[in-house]
Amino acid sequence: MHSTRLAEALLDRTAAFATTVAGADPDTRVPTCPDWPLRVLVGHIGQAHRWSADIVRSGPAPVPDPRDADPGTPDEWAAWLRDGAEDLTKAALDAGETPVWTFFGEQPARFWLRRMLHDTTIHHADAALATGAAFTVAPDLAADAISEWLDVLSDPVTASLNPAFAELRGTGQTLRLAGGDSDGDGDGWLITRTPDGVAWTRAAGTADVTLSGPLQDLLLVFTRRLPLDRVTVTGDRGLAEHWLGHTAA
Template identity: 40%
Template sequence: MNAPRSDARTANTASTLSHDRYCDEIAHQVGLLRAVVTSGADLSVTVPTCPDWSLRRLVRHTGGALRWAELLVRTRAREEVPDEKVPLGEGPETAGDLDAWLAETGDLLVATLREAGPDAEVWSWAGIPTSGFWARRMAHELTVHRADAALAAGLPYEVAPDIAADAIDEWLQIVEFVQRAMPHDGARDLRGPGRSIHLHATDATPELDAEWLVELTEDVVVWRRGHEKATVALRGPLTAVMLAFYRRLPLDQPELEVLGERELLELWLERTTFG
């Protein structure tokens, strides 16, 4: 996923997860992505959710993003580093070489993030100049792109509930940041009085608050966790809600339910992009 090139405002950085949790998840997700690569899947197959990419290109993109983040954090970069400056950032071609490259990539990134801790000063595109931003961003970069890879390979996909919920939080924070930093972006038509979206994970537990309200006010998109009435509601298992909200799962899947003004949710999914 590409990032907006703006540091005009600082995004809301609230997270319920620790730096170590993100580091653990990066290692876990890299292992699961490696399993897709070595599953015997055709690496030349088109990724349905990223139709401009083959599975091989998706994996190389994801590993390259991890190596880019590792370089930023390791060097305590004060400005953006061009992709071409990242050593071995393009990645190899064959399944075996890709597997080894991903393993090395994951080890490098996790070690660098753990050494830096969450508060080291590092440039970021969202105006959040910390290593902690990159730990979270790369955890969810992997979470979502592994879903892309699993769909392309025809393999099952699962993700831990705390990671799925935090992925929704982060996506909403990114949308909020883009709305504040780039007020004339393509999502401006979403805003209007009385418009709101509710996300409801039907398998949430008392320990995990997995409901969200997104208010599309006249000035800016704002959101909070909680159960509240809305113009439209998206209901289903947490993983399915997360994938649908990231446009990785169609709304007409049997495990999902849309209540209310479906057109507003469809417009949200169409317009809330960045890059």
């Protein structure tokens, strides 16, 4: 996905997030982020965008605590969120192909646009679940969010960041995600659990377990925002449950 598309989508997703939290009680608990009230979720989004922009401009920085973020009063949230997203998009587009620091080694700055776009998308779903608002995501963005999450899980560095991810290693067990709507690629995702970690490809074929359904539902189940029963599970349900039980970000 081109940097310009990622930047536009980040601004759109941030604006949608801001609309979802507008007028909500800051102390509303977020069921899919159970340790956070809504004001901390808002703080995390704006803080993460600014943190990523600082990394693009200046290099690595300590991961901030979202409880330390100060998004202001609820009537200031929308402008604060917009400013953070605009800061990141400007920093990333200005950097172009210049390599910048990431957890997984130096990469072009669009890494942070993509990471923050999909983090914002999933947390938009969190906000919608907390407030009862509607949530939708375009199929191409849902598909790229799944691919990006698999990129994270398949990188050897990831298990050192969260030991639970090391439990995703296996001896050749396979999972398949099959979207029921167009994602611009069409074949779904075939995931293999190897002794060295997770491997994946965009491919059709059979697997030990297949999760199928609309791409939005697949994304939200795969990121543990909706229960497994929201999609159709064919094959070894226990394998799917084990995967989801060890992929909490």
